[in-house]
Amino acid sequence: xxxxxxxxxxxxxxxxxxxxxxxxxxxxxxxxxxxxxxxxxxxxxxxxxxxxxxxxxxxxxxxxxxxxxxxxxxxxxxxxxxxxxxxxxxxxxxxxxxxxxxxxxxxxxxxxxxxxxxxxxxxxxxxxxxxxxxxxxxxxxxxxxxxxxxxxxxxxxxxxxxxxxxxxxxxxxxxxxxxxxxxxxxxxxxxxxxxxxxxxx
Numbered sequence: 721x722x723x724x725x726x727x728x729x730x731x732x733x734x735x736x737x738x739x740x741x742x743x744x745x746x747x748x749x750x751x752x753x754x755x756x757x758x759x760x761x762x763x764x765x766x767x768x769x770x771x772x773x774x775x776x777x778x779x780x781x782x783x784x785x786x787x788x789x790x791x792x793x794x795x796x797x798x799x800x801x802x803x804x805x806x807x808x809x810x811x812x813x814x815x816x817x818x819x820x821x822x823x824x825x826x827x828x829x830x831x832x833x834x835x836x837x838x839x840x841x842x843x844x845x846x847x848x849x850x851x852x853x854x855x856x857x858x859x860x861x862x863x864x865x866x867x868x869x870x871x872x873x874x875x876x877x878x879x880x881x882x883x884x885x886x887x888x889x890x891x892x893x894x895x896x897x898x899x900x901x902x903x904x905x906x907x908x909x910x911x912x913x914x915x916x917x918x919x920x921x
Contacts, residue, residue, distance in 0.1 A: 783861045787825035793840065795849075795866045802849070802871065803840065810841040811864060813856045814914075820856075828860040833868060835914035837921065848874040850918050852911070879919050886912040 753772060760769040790807035811822050814836025833854040840847040854868035889908030896902040 788862045789824060790862075791822060791824045791826075792863045793866065794864070795838075795840070795868070795871075797868055797871055806840075806842075808840050808842040811866070812837075812839045812841070813866065814838060814851065815856070822856075822858055822864050824862040826858050826862070826864075829858045831856045831858070833866075835911050837874065837918040838866070838868075838871070848918075850874055850877060850915060874918060877915065877919060879916075882912055882915045882919060886916060 756772070757769050790809065791811065793803050793806050793808050793811055795801070795803035795806075809823075813820050813822065813831060814834050815831040816834045817831070819836075820831055833851055833856060835852050836850070838849045838851045840849075849868075849871045851866075851868040852870040854866065857865040857867075859865070886909065889905050889912060893902060893905035893909060896905050
């Protein structure tokens with residue numbers, strides 16, 4: 721039984737890949753839920769039915785047959801758009817699994833971001849940001865969407881304030897008496913350590 725397990729798992733995996741398609745392979749076009757519209761018109765015939773999110777979808781760009789020379793990056797925050805359809809050579813993101821380099825033609829994946837340094841490489845210039853958290857969505861068509869909760873260009877961070885904050889949170893951890901105080905101090909230490917590493921690394 722156990723000897724046959726790897727062979728059976730391999731067969732199941734290959735069967736799944738033959739039948740299941742990536743979401744990036746499927747066309748994303750505006751669709752109308754006919755059943756919903758029909759029911760709506762029966763109940764409220766005088767008012768037009770509301771538009772659903774699928775009505776606003778634009779067709780997804782096709783996956784190129786060859787690997788493009790540039791990676792298209794969208795980098796957004798809740799309050800601003802840092803990069804929009806920017807063509808770059810590479811982006812390095814601070815994923816929870818470690819630093820992750822994304823080049824054109826990268827396989828489709830999703831990565832959770834941890835506090836750390838995000839760098840955008842375009843020719844000889846490198847733009848660096850400190851991100852607090854978020855997600856990176858890497859699509860098969862060489863488009864990467866980075867959504868961060870907070871991000872600051874690295875040159876706007878004061879190293880002396882980072883060192884001061886790290887010392888304060890270390891002191892808070894040493895004097896903490898409750899689990900809540902310890903947790904808050906540990907979060908502050910983790911964040912300031914990541915900030916310090918981003919500035920010195």
